[in-house]
Amino acid sequence: MLFDFLKRKRKSAKLATERLHVILAHERGMARLPFFDDLKSDLIKVLSKYTDTKDTLNISVSHRDGYDFIEINVPITGNNSK
Amino acid sequence: MGKIYTITSGKGGVGKSTTTANLALGMAIAGKKVVAIDLDIGLRNLDMILGLENRIVYNIIDLLEGRAKLNSALIRDKRGDNLKLLAASQTNSKEDLSKEKFLDLLKLLKEQFDFVFIDSPAGIETGFSNAFAGAEGVIIVATPEISSIRDADRVVGILEANGKHNISLIVNRIKPEMVKKGEMMSQDDILQILAIDLLGIVPDDPKMIEYTNKGEPAVLDKISVTANAYINITRRLMGEDVPQLELKPKSFLRKLFERL
Ligand SMILES: Nc1ncnc2c1ncn2[C@@H]1O[C@H](COP(=O)(O)OP(=O)(O)OP(=O)(O)O)[C@@H](O)[C@H]1O
């Protein structure tokens, strides 16, 4: 299949970069806010009452101008009228 | 007043000691007065890389505990007067180093030298905070591998939490051929992830083992790309505005030439 072909063609450096982005978003969050994991699972609980967010919820912590920011991205996919 | 730089990494074995030796010697060749401190207490590496292992009588713990005078603990480089080495102790553990005494020593060294380079132990436990405590600049060495970059990110977090903001990155062991093929992260990929300043890049050099065997750091092999990489970094540390080195994959002819 074309999709498999494209996946195989994807270079390992690109894959490494993507994996690092994901894991570091999580680890930076944990380092700055020790309650990060609990907050995340609570958010998932609340949000999944309304949408199918479990796997697509993207929450990260960033640091700007002396403040920590919790950034939450919730793509509303498929059956959002659960 | 001299400047103090700590070389650190998080992950072990990525080239901290090699980098420290080459930057310190490179600076000395450029005419600066330099002291390199091996703070990997319990182990001892910098002396071998610099080829000075036979000259060591006293180490940093001897000095801090008052068993040796500064002048006898500072080992003179065999190539010139500009570089001095302060060796690690092999019989002590990292806890044996008193932070207060070490910070006092750094104050003293700053008055006598232009640059102080501190080679730190791997990891983020004891010894790590001593290594960066008195430094105004921290240089993080990372290789283009996920585990090295992940650990570097941890270290950046810890440094920032401790109020250290002058942090810059050396990407070590880049293989331009692999980067070109998309099989190794480029320095730009790494910089984008770590979000710190790039101090410089160093190629992966198969001759590194030869340099270490001889105790003659790469920076002495003046015509090599690796020596240029280190000189490029020392110039930047001296405040010069030099463009980053460009590493190009070796041409077929060049490879053939090197075999001859
Ligand atoms: N640019 C390079 N090209 C090839 N080999 C290298 C390069 N830099 C370092 N090395 C090799 O990698 C090994 C580890 O280097 P080094 O001892 O400097 O790392 P380190 O970070 O100080 O390790 P440790 O965490 O144990 O103190 C050595 O064998 C060294 O020669």
Ligand SMILES: [Mg+2]
């Ligand atoms: Mg070392």
